[in-house]
Amino acid sequence: MTGANGFSVSGYGPERAGWTRVFARDAMARRLDWPILLAAIALSAIGSLLVFSATRNRTEINQGDPYYFLIRHAMNTGIGLALMIGTIWLGHRTLRNAVPVLYGLSVLGILLVLTPLGSTVNGAHSWIVLGGGFSLQPSEFVKITIILGMAMLLSARVDAGDKPYPDHRTVLQALGLAAVPMLIVMLMPDLGSVMVMVIIVLGVLLASGASNRWVFGLLGAGALGAIAVWQLHVLDEYQIARFAAFANPELDPAGVGYNTNQARIAIGSGGLTGAGLFHGSQTTGQFVPEQQTDFVFTVAGEELGFVGAGLIIVLLGVVLWRACRIARDSSDLYGTVVAAGIVAWFAFQSFENVGMTLGIMPVTGLPLPFVSYGGTSMFAVWVAVGLLQSIKVQRPLSA
Amino acid sequence: MTNIPETGRTPRVQIRLIVIQILVLSLLGTLGGRLWYLQIREGAAYAKEASGNHVQQVVDPAVRGSILDARGVPLADNETRLVVSASRTDLLKQKDDGKAVLTKLAGVLGMAPADVMMKVRLCDAKTPQPCWNGSPYQPIPITDEATPKQALQIRERAEDFPGISAEPQAVRRYAAPGKSNAAQVLGYLSPVTDDEIQQAQDTDSPYLRSDQVGRSGLERQYDKQLRGKAGVTRYEVDNLGRVIGEAEATPAEPGSNLVTSIDARVQRVAEYELNTAMKKARQQFDKITGTNYKADSGAVVVMEAKTGRVVAMASAPTYDPNVWVGGISAKDYAQLTGKKSDYPLLNRAIQGQAAPGSTFKVVSTAAAVEAGYEFDGHYPCTSAYSVGGQVFNNFEGESFGPISLGRALEVSCDTVFYGLAHNEWKKDGGINPKKGEPKDFFYKAAHQFGLGKETGVDLPNEVTGRVPDRQWKESYWKANKDAWCRTGKKDGSYVEKIAYENCLEGNKMRAGDEINYSIGQGDTLVTPIQEAVIYGALANGGTMYHPTIGKAIVSADGKTVSEIKPRKQGRLPITKATLKGMDAALAGVVTRGTAAWKFTGWPQEQIPLHAKTGTAEVYGKQTTSWLATYTKDYTVIMTIAQAGTGSGASGEAVRNIYSAMYGVQADGSIDQKRALLPTPQTALPKIQADGSITSPKISKDPAKDALADEEAAQKATSQGTAAPDGTQPAATTGSTGTTNRDTRRRQRRRGRGRGSRRACT
Secondary structure: OHHHHOOOOOOOOOOOOHHHHHOOOOOHHHHOOHHHHHHHHHHHHHHHHHHHHHHOOOHHHHOOOOOHHHHHHHHHHHHHHHHHHHHHHHOHHHHHHOHHHHHHHHHHHHHHHHOOOEEEEOOEEEEEEEEOOEEEOOHHHHHHHHHHHHHHHHHHHHHOOOOOOOOHHHHHHHHHHHHHHHHHHHHOOOHHHHHHHHHHHHHHHHHHOOOHHHHHHHHHHHHHHHHHHHHOOOOOHHHHHHHHHHHOHHHOOOOHHHHHHHHHHHHHHHOOOOOOOOOOHHHHOOOOOOOOOOOHHHHHHHHHHHHHHHHHHHHHHHHHHHHHHHHHHOOOHHHHHHHHHHHHHHHHHHHHHHHHHOOOOOOOOOOOOOOOOOHHHHHHHHHHHHHHHHHHHOOOOOO | OOOOOOOOOOHHHHHHHHHHHHHHHHHHHHHHHHHHHHHHHOHHHHHHHHHHHOEEEEEEOOOOOOEEOOOOOEEEEEEEEEEEEEOHHHHHHOOOOOHHHHHHHHHHHOOOHHHHHHHHOEOOOOOOOOOEOOOOOOOEEEEOOOOHHHHHHHHHOHHHOOOEEEEEEEEEEEOOHHHOOOHHHHOOEEEOOHHHHHHOOOOOOOOOOOOEEEOOHHHHHOHHHHHOEOEEEEEEEOOOOOEEEEEEEEOOEOOOEEEEOOOHHHHHHHHHHHHHHHHHHOOOEEOOOOEEOOOOEEEEEEEEOOOOEEEEEEEEOOOOHHHHOOOOOHHHHHHHHOOOOOOOOOOHHHHOOEOOHHHHHHHHHHHHHHOOOOOOOOEEEOOEEEEOOEEEEOHHHOOOEEEOHHHHHHHOOHHHHHHHHHHHHHHOOOOOOOOOOOOOHHHHHHHHOOOOOOOOOOOOOOOOOEOOOHHHHHHHHHHHHHHHHHHOOOOOOHHHHHHHHHHHHOOOOOHHHHHHHHOOOOOOEEOHHHHHHHHHHHHHOOEEEEOEOEEEEEOOOOOOEEEOOOEEEEEOOOOHHHHHHHHHHHHHHHHOOOOHHHOOOOOOOOOOOEEEEEEEOOOOOOOEEEEEEEOOOEEEEEEEEOOOOHHHHHHHHHHHHHHHHHOEOOOOOEOHHHOOOOOOOOOOOOEOOOOOEOOOOOOOOHHHHHHHHHHHHHHHHOOOOOOOOOOOOHHHOOOOOOOHHHHHHHHHHOOHHHOOOOOOO
């Protein structure tokens, strides 16, 4: 739409010099959603401190360099920001056209994980190790392609004005599109990612205006499926144990319950203002496993206390609040569905991650968006921010 | 910005978006609420739990104090050994929990890998020894006998042995100076038990998991002083136990040193003489049982008469206390405590009790004087004394006519005491005493002499012995009458007859009981240390002391010295005059009495020696030999079970001990230079400014030194003194062509007065 309104940077308006041009009323920078951007940058910055605190003494994983993870986290954030800019530049609509390619690539990626190229980390066979300390988790990108793909299918006829709501056939197609990668990810098995994808599918269907029957039908099917999985022992022992331990860590304090217990001790001991950055004894003593990734929130809880940990939740709230606004303000259903999918993704993943450290959700290997250390996940969430920005930016100016 | 959509989005979508938004916010609200609950409401509890998580203590054990003899020679000290230990936390960090490292280590140490792994596993209910029962944060010792070469191999290739250290460490050592052993006196250490940790938790000297605790002897008696205080460093550790900070540290306080009154040289001589006497007794034929004497156990006490300080205390059989160091093996333990062992852990000087035989007559003499009999009166010493058809013989049927009490002591005339005791028994009302207290002079005297109760020597688990008075008879009868009445037969075997009699009147004091008792036979039991107290008191003019071994406790820095003063127990119940008479009589035992044949040539003028022999009958066993002696400064008590007469079994040994102490030469002359301890050691050893205690050199074996000299002397004189009577062992009629050892033995038997002794410097 920028091109159409005649005041684009490349348009015919009066030339403006230097940075003022970037902040012109109609310029890209002015139209960006700054609260999301600033909140996401703040989360990444806090994340880098927490990751640093959690890893500076872990010589067995930081190769003797206390800044190893700090630098990489900052680099990941930088790359993430670049990916965001690239995404904005391409625009979510352009990406809609590229969905078949992106979808194909991401499914190929998770298929590769199942080949001998894939590696197992913490029980989840969901990684491709590239060497040199780099590894990819293709399931992170699948989340994006599912959102984009489903949104493309579900909104096509509605945006074309043919129908007010996606019909059953479209919904079926969209579900099929999501089901293929989800099944593959289930095989890894990366249960956490599957759970996120289920929530994404639900969010996307809700926002697309699909019939209530689909929504409730899916919820019911999910519940039945969960019961079936439980009863038929489809899950591995360790997965069931994780579920049991979150409810009662004392069941197995040395095994799975250890994680939840130590995480809870770390957070609980933080109190109002925390022990101070780098002064948490649980963190310094490395009592919480996976503390730079899945359990990074415990560092905030212990060292920054209720104030710091609460700030992270507030910042996540800002991102989600603004994303909801973007979904509601989108000029087309495609944008709405994409934004809603991202909201479902971020919201569930944040809730699950923080919830498991607080002992109210089962333990699964999901990173906290922006905060947790991890390249692929960082890239994916920043691409998602790029999509949100693109939806916002490409919305026509209203007066 | 307004929110007017450009597309005609339906209300359904709008509503659903709002639902999503509300859902998202409520999820975040839930997180916030839970965060508040954990951090604000329950924060204090979690903070406490967190602090308990990561403080671990590492114990720096205190060096245990030494036990020194009277001159400062260490009897028990610490030696530095190369201890190879493994850090469990370091091993567990390795991929295979350290198996590879331990296997490699086993190769270096020449041990089986399985043994090494068992040593580092933690003890629990299901894990039998060997296992580690200390703190898992404490380095676990694998061996304390590493050679310097092994230690070097480990240290030089530290990268090959992560978690393994080879450090010199202080380990208890029982040094056995001059071959002295003193195992039962010193005692031993073993690791503290859980119960003890619990019990000592709130006292002023709590135990640490790594502590070794004194289990017997001086190690136990003075455990608190010797142990010192271990240093504790509290570290903050991470989840793998790695140290991330030091919380607090208290330095170790080394234990105090214990100076004892033991003289290592005299101790060695006493042990050697006891052992030799027992060996010799085993070669003697016992006419009564028709076999050689068994001489299965014995004890010697050498005590300072004027203070009650113990100069030497030997108990046989004995063992090497070093078997306890570094944990006793199951085999050694079985040998020390099993049914087949002869219980070498027992300190027979304080835990061995036997009927005192004639050594008891000093008590009976005192009792008789107390009862009104003149010390110098005339009492018939007949060859037998009969009461109601029962005949009590004098020893070997001797008779001396009417003699004084002093002479009765000298010749150990039983019948004199039979008569006096019987008289008193009758005066007390006989078998059915009159109403009111029977006087029981003979039993009262025994209690006044300190029998039937501990002497209070500073050693644990002393036994009381027994005075078979009316009270004891009553309680003993009550406990046993059922069995007696069941097995007793009027016309049965000896045992059955006795049981029958006991069943009827075992609670009553019979004439025979008191008669037997008066010469130390029957149910009376005494310990060698009790005899030492009595004869020590006779030597010093009547004061009974609580025997002591500890002389002073010297702090590790030498700055505080707390002396352990002699403690008086009471006085003998005899007048000065009686004491003088008894003193003379006991000297007579040496010059013309029952012990005279063993002390010919003794310089009695210079060193007046007093003695009383004793031969106690034990039903079903051979006789127990006793020899109680004293000079003005010392008392020496020797007893050997199943070894014959007091003078026969112990005479030479006791004489040799005195000779060594006073420097009495083979020809009866006294060489002060060669005397080990002519007067008691009163001064404490010199304590240096740094707290160390100087110790004089001690010869390799004081007992053997004497022997070598003696042999030389023997060659020169080549003539021994024959024993005065027929009880002298047959071996005195020496023969030619014996081995060197036999010669030595024979020489020793021929009166030690001929030996010369090299003074030990």
